[in-house]
Amino acid sequence: MILAVAGGKGGVGKSTVAYNLAAALDGVVVDGDLGMANLPVDRGPTLHDVLAGQAEVYEAVRSGPVDLLPCGRSLAGARAADVRRLASVLRTLDRERDHVVVDCPAGLRADVGVPLAVADAAVLVTAPKPFALADALRTRELARELDTGVVGAVCNRVVDEPPVATIRDVLGAPVMSLAADPRVGRSVTEEMPVVDAAPGSEPAAALTGLARTVERCTEN
Amino acid sequence: MHLEWTLDRTDDVTLVRLTLHNDAGLARRVRLRNRLDGPVLPPRRQGTPETGWDRNGVSVVVPAGDSVALGYACPADPDEPPATIESVTGVDGDTESRPDADVDHAIRTLGDHRPPRAVLGDDTSPSPAPEQESGTESNLDPNLDPTPTPELPPPTASAPGESRGASSPDSAVPPEVASWLAAVRERVETVESLEGSSVEAATAVLEANGGVAGVASLSDELGDDEAALRAVAEAASGLADRAAAADPPTGALRRLT
Numbered sequence: 001m002i003l004a005v006a007g008g009k010g011g012v013g014k015s016t017v018a019y020n021l022a023a024a025l026d027g028v029v030v031d032g033d034l035g036m037a038n039l040p041v042d043r044g045p046t047l048h049d050v051l052a053g054q055a056e057v058y059e060a061v062r063s064g065p066v067d068l069l070p071c072g073r074s075l076a077g078a079r080a081a082d083v084r085r086l087a088s089v090l091r092t093l094d095r096e097r098d099h100v101v102v103d104c105p106a107g108l109r110a111d112v113g114v115p116l117a118v119a120d121a122a123v124l125v126t127a128p129k130p131f132a133l134a135d136a137l138r139t140r141e142l143a144r145e146l147d148t149g150v151v152g153a154v155c156n157r158v159v160d161e162p163p164v165a166t167i168r169d170v171l172g173a174p175v176m177s178l179a180a181d182p183r184v185g186r187s188v189t190e191e192m193p194v195v196d197a198a199p200g201s202e203p204a205a206a207l208t209g210l211a212r213t214v215e216r217c218t219e220n
Numbered sequence: 221m222h223l224e225w226t227l228d229r230t231d232d233v234t235l236v237r238l239t240l241h242n243d244a245g246l247a248r249r250v251r252l253r254n255r256l257d258g259p260v261l262p263p264r265r266q267g268t269p270e271t272g273w274d275r276n277g278v279s280v281v282v283p284a285g286d287s288v289a290l291g292y293a294c295p296a297d298p299d300e301p302p303a304t305i306e307s308v309t310g311v312d313g314d315t316e317s318r319p320d321a322d323v324d325h326a327i328r329t330l331g332d333h334r335p336p337r338a339v340l341g342d343d344t345s346p347s348p349a350p351e352q353e354s355g356t357e358s359n360l361d362p363n364l365d366p367t368p369t370p371e372l373p374p375p376t377a378s379a380p381g382e383s384r385g386a387s388s389p390d391s392a393v394p395p396e397v398a399s400w401l402a403a404v405r406e407r408v409e410t411v412e413s414l415e416g417s418s419v420e421a422a423t424a425v426l427e428a429n430g431g432v433a434g435v436a437s438l439s440d441e442l443g444d445d446e447a448a449l450r451a452v453a454e455a456a457s458g459l460a461d462r463a464a465a466a467d468p469p470t471g472a473l474r475r476l477t
Contacts, residue, residue, distance in 0.1 A: 034333055035333065075339055078334060079334045079337065083327065083333055084268075087320060087323045108331075109331040109332065109333040110326055110333050113329075113330040114326050114327065117322035117325070117326045142330075146325070
């Protein structure tokens with residue numbers, strides 16, 4: 001199953017949600033942000049190399065607390081990347097793994113459209129702010145156009161109680177609030193997914209709940 | 221079902237415009253095959269061919285009692301008819317079931333994700349190769365390549381060409397006249413470089429020529445230059461005509477002496 005984590009707006013925590021959701025699903029997470037990668041990278045081949053035809057998918061996947069296909073940081077690499085190949089990269093991973101979670105970039109360009117088109121389902125990430133919600137709505141429209149169901153939305157970095165009912169009505173999907181918790185914020189840079197680092201915490205419970213929803217929706 | 225066409229030949233490419241009319245009361249899926257002696261260059265968006273096109277032709281649904289307009293390019297010479305109807309079938313059950321239909325749609329309709337070439341600085345080496353790869357047909361590349369090349373030579377060829385063209389007759393001009401013309405040419409070029417130039421470039425030219433006052437006196441000088449040049453041109457062409465016409469009667473003079 002391929003799950004696209006998208007949301008339109010940058011900086012709302014798509015990468016954090018994708019990473020932690022992949023941990024809760026025991027899947028592999030793909031950093032699909034070809035221009036501004038967020039997930040950790042080391043010296044090995046990256047998604048840029050795979051999309052430029054210079055590396056095989058499995059050379060670029062690195063195992064860790066969450067298995068990860070990192071993306072390069074260079075603009076030259078982003079320019080050389082053929083986004084069409086992303087479809088076959090995701091399908092290749094999907095044949096070997098139960099769950100492939102794609103961290104989509106911000107915006108509504110082809111590098112969002114391709115993973116959304118290939119994905120079996122999408123999770124939207126938004127912040128409790130009107131502009132973030134407007135961008136999430138555009139992404140939902142794109143997902144609908146590409147025939148990809150939105151199985152849930154995450155309202156991220158919540159401090160006060162967000163208007164969950166409004167967001168649910170706007171996005172047409174169940175909404176999960178993820179509290180502003182430093183353990184969630186640190187989880188990507190420290191490679192400590194919150195479901196492992198703080199399994200009893202509220203964010204861990206919320207992410208596990210979302211993972212079960214995703215599994216339920218994509219089983220059929 | 222009948223087919224009409226027009227053909228245009230431009231820049232070594234034949235442009236084929238087709239109109240398919242469906243007179244029947246049912247929508248029909250039509251397969252058209254290109255008959256020209258070359259590959260079909262289909263309409264593309266973001267480098268991705270439109271749905272239905274391949275190297276040999278196109279499959280398209282024509283609604284009942286309606287027409288569909290199509291167009292493609294082909295590097296081969298024009299020929300009649302450019303395309304033929306290969307098959308006409310019903311449209312039942314053949315929906316877009318290709319696995320990558322949505323991916324193609326996304327690439328076609330959404331913007332290019334790639335950062336512009338200009339932001340890469342000098343590090344452009346990796347980009348040309350994948351760009352060639354990303355076009356599914358290598359036929360596009362010969363079309364793309366020549367376009368920048370003819371554009372590039374004219375500025376480089378014409379700029380030195382003009383000055384050389386002007387200076388080449390100078391070899392026949394006496395040195396004093398040549399140095400006078402060179403001085404005038406320099407003044408003209410200085411003033412010309414101020415026209416339509418950027419603020420930075422204009423500032424540099426002003427600095428090199430004694431500020432606004434210097435340039436103002438330069439343009440006064442140019443007025444005198446123009447008068448002198450025209451006077452010289454008139455006198456010179458008059459003298460040249462007389463020189464050409466003058467034919468001393470050397471034979472008669474020799475007989476006299």
